[in-house]
Amino acid sequence: MASEALLNRESATALYMQIADLLRTDIDSGVFATDSKLPAENELTHRFGVSRVTVRQAIAQLLAEGYVVSKQGKGTFVSRQKLLHDLKPMRGFYDALIAQGVEPKTKLLEFTPASASEAVRQAFGATDADCFQLKRLYLVDDEPIALVVSTLPPEASGLTWEQVNRNPIYVLLENVLNMPVTKAEVRIRARSAGASVGHLLGLSAKAPLLVMERESFGNDGVLRERTSFYIRPENYEFSLSVQGPLPVGSSIKNVNGSSPRADKK
Template sequence: MLEIDKQSPLPIYYQIEAYLKQQIDDGLLKPGDTLPSEREFSEQFHVSRMTIRQAIMNLVNAGYLSRQKGRGTFVASQKIAMTLSGLTSFSEEIKHRGMRPLSRLLSYEVIPATDRIAQQLSIPNQTPVYEMKRLRLADDHPLALETAYIPVHLLPDLTQDDATGSIYAYAEQHGLRLKNATQTLEARSAGPEEAKLLTISPNAPVLLIDQRTYLEDGGMFEYSRSLFRGDSYSFTVAMDRI
């Protein structure tokens, strides 16, 4: 049991935060476990609820805990470790980790490429492209929001049903050979609608990844923007000294 040291230079909320983090790291609190309420913690540690709230929110923002409105605070699931090397699809990555991938199609339409999309795909303005917005899940747990753009002439028969599965696998089954991709990563906060779809708190940390996927002949296959939950992912980059 934690004994609060009120004479310590460390803030009380930090002492509580470190204690709970150690409980999680040691496996005494396991993924899915429900934490006591702020009131119960306040009575247990003899501190204000505001102090408890600060410790809890820091752990939520760090990915150790998750809050669900009306249900409480839970120990978050272990983060999915992604390696940013090798071109794999979301479905392939999730299956590799023993989970069931699912794509919930939020919107699907053919649009004329705007200046920005045309530039990203290296195609003329107004070229017809698929715009597909998908919520990506693993074992029914929302992990990412993705908006993808693909020139229609590359996959002229792509249907909404096809878009709920792995588009990479569909493309390769239809004779396209994918070669590589470039990614740009940026940290930001989730907006209200994004947070609702990802079941996270508004302004929770997310990672924005812009990806450009290339065909073996050097042409562009896809441009996508994906928002990954900060509490569910960690990314590892392999680098060689040059």
């Protein structure tokens, strides 16, 4: 287990970073198992021979990396293994979790007619008909990991609450509504949770979130669905494998309006 003797007080690396590295190694090697509680702050202070401030900085570093989570009034616990969402195969959020051996629970919060902008209605190939909004909460081990908010075309008026509650979006589109999906465009960004989303995910309004925006289309180019996934970032990551060099600079969009400078290295 990590000990004070492993700290190099002559190193240019800050002590809190060294402590974070040692605790991270203990977590990766299984010394601290998933969901187990880290030693208390005073115990770590004694073990490493450092101040409480230094220990708090080390824990804050692990929190930022998603290695641990803080539970108010209970302490700091080792995070669950990250769920990996491979973006290359076109599959839904539910199926991406199932592919990793995780069977999430879902809670349907809303399925109602909803007004949409003219641009969205046109993308759906609709005119004055209402679109439909679907709001669903995903839970793993009874803890919320994502809130999913979808806009569906007017054809969704034929769906029942039971059908929507029981089936993922792609299943509803392809198997129930006979509206095959052949292409999806995905964008990923970060934002703060906000009050309403944070409440549903058990987060503060200022907590960071991963947001995946997805638009799915049929062979005819008509929009089939538009979905926003609000995901707790500490246990979730995305991966993408591509052929050839990846033009990172050209794939980054500055949402504030100015173009980012491409990495020329």
